Amino acid sequence: MPDVIGIGIVGAGIIGQVHANALKDIDGARIVAVADPREDAGRSLADSHGAAWYSSYTDLLANDDVSLVILATPSGLHADQTVLAAQAGKHIVTEKPMAITADGLDRMIQATEEAGVELAVIFQNRLSADIIRVKRGVEAGMLGTTVFGNASVHWFRDQDYYGANGGWRGTWELDGGGALMNQSIHTIDLAQWIMGGVASVSADIATLNHDIETEDTATATVRYNSGALGTIQGSTAAGKDWPVRVELVGTGGKALIEGGRLVHWEGDSDLTDDVLTAGDLAFVEGWTPGEPFGASHRRQLRLIIAALRDGDTPPVPAREARKAVDVILAIYKSAKHGQRVTIA
Numbered sequence: 001m002p003d004v005i006g007i008g009i010v011g012a013g014i015i016g017q018v019h020a021n022a023l024k025d026i027d028g029a030r031i032v033a034v035a036d037p038r039e040d041a042g043r044s045l046a047d048s049h050g051a052a053w054y055s056s057y058t059d060l061l062a063n064d065d066v067s068l069v070i071l072a073t074p075s076g077l078h079a080d081q082t083v084l085a086a087q088a089g090k091h092i093v094t095e096k097p098m099a100i101t102a103d104g105l106d107r108m109i110q111a112t113e114e115a116g117v118e119l120a121v122i123f124q125n126r127l128s129a130d131i132i133r134v135k136r137g138v139e140a141g142m143l144g145t146t147v148f149g150n151a152s153v154h155w156f157r158d159q160d161y162y163g164a165n166g167g168w169r170g171t172w173e174l175d176g177g178g179a180l181m182n183q184s185i186h187t188i189d190l191a192q193w194i195m196g197g198v199a200s201v202s203a204d205i206a207t208l209n210h211d212i213e214t215e216d217t218a219t220a221t222v223r224y225n226s227g228a229l230g231t232i233q234g235s236t237a238a239g240k241d242w243p244v245r246v247e248l249v250g251t252g253g254k255a256l257i258e259g260g261r262l263v264h265w266e267g268d269s270d271l272t273d274d275v276l277t278a279g280d281l282a283f284v285e286g287w288t289p290g291e292p293f294g295a296s297h298r299r300q301l302r303l304i305i306a307a308l309r310d311g312d313t314p315p316v317p318a319r320e321a322r323k324a325v326d327v328i329l330a331i332y333k334s335a336k337h338g339q340r341v342t343i344a
């Protein structure tokens, strides 16, 4: 790995710009290339970092100064773009969702393992001390045996949101779903991570207040691997953005995480940093409650760059990041067939 890792940002839209901003403060990383078929967006992001602009992704991959690509493109492109990057010998960071089909998830893992390159997925909401404390507290039995793990995302997106930047949002081909695959995936990931994985789901989806192909509202009942039950709700048709919630209920207590903060803890003892491992403390270093959007991207990217430099597995690895997608795909399948779906 060179002293300074050359980064190619792929997609100069909303989140591509967040990545570019985040990288400004990270030592040992430099944006050397930007790819986006939209010349205005691509060129202006490239120029502001002294990087080269490419209209074509494959041309960016041919640039030997690029060691790591960051995929900030419509979700339905992540799988093919990862495979191409792996074949070109580049490490990959992709935005969530990692992919939107099981085949895409499998191909990404196979291609990166075959090429011996790393694939990390942005799940920045995991990098919160409150979340990890709760996860470790639940694992240590501080709430007793878990009974419920509930996740809810009640948000509002207007119709214009679905038309922006080429109108890929709300399409099956490029968004891979709606309120669940795009917005609720972070909260679903936190719930499944804290609870130790989902075994099966039974679900309904609906499109209630938008002119889009995919769901803007979904609800599921969940059976976790532990035997606990729970619910998942996700919507972009709610009246406004209410804080997202993860609620854990056990035989000995209850926890409520709201908007990424632990707002209620009633366990067999107080939840302190004593539950955290050294690895956990490094994972959440620099976390501040209520930090602005983009701060946790920066912290995850910093850990990814450090891991690449040290030859470690960067967070969040593909096999871990695919779990939330597998849950969402199972929800869609259940809703389509009217049957409970088991996750392999």
Ligand SMILES: NC(=O)c1ccc[n+]([C@@H]2O[C@H](COP(=O)([O-])OP(=O)(O)OC[C@H]3O[C@@H](n4cnc5c(N)ncnc54)[C@H](O)[C@@H]3O)[C@@H](O)[C@H]2O)c1
Pocket (backbone or CB within 6 Å): 010, 011, 012, 013, 014, 015, 016, 035, 036, 037, 038, 041, 057, 071, 072, 073, 074, 075, 077, 095, 096, 097, 122, 124, 164, 165, 182
């Ligand atoms: N982690 C988060 O909290 C978070 C937040 C927002 C978006 N995202 C994810 O980031 C991704 C992009 O979302 P966005 O909101 O930035 O979308 P966006 O529409 O604002 O930007 C996408 C960009 O990709 C470009 N693009 C399209 N095809 C391309 C190609 N073949 N090669 C290069 N560039 C191409 C588009 O021109 C556009 O500029 C999605 O997967 C989304 O789920 C993650």
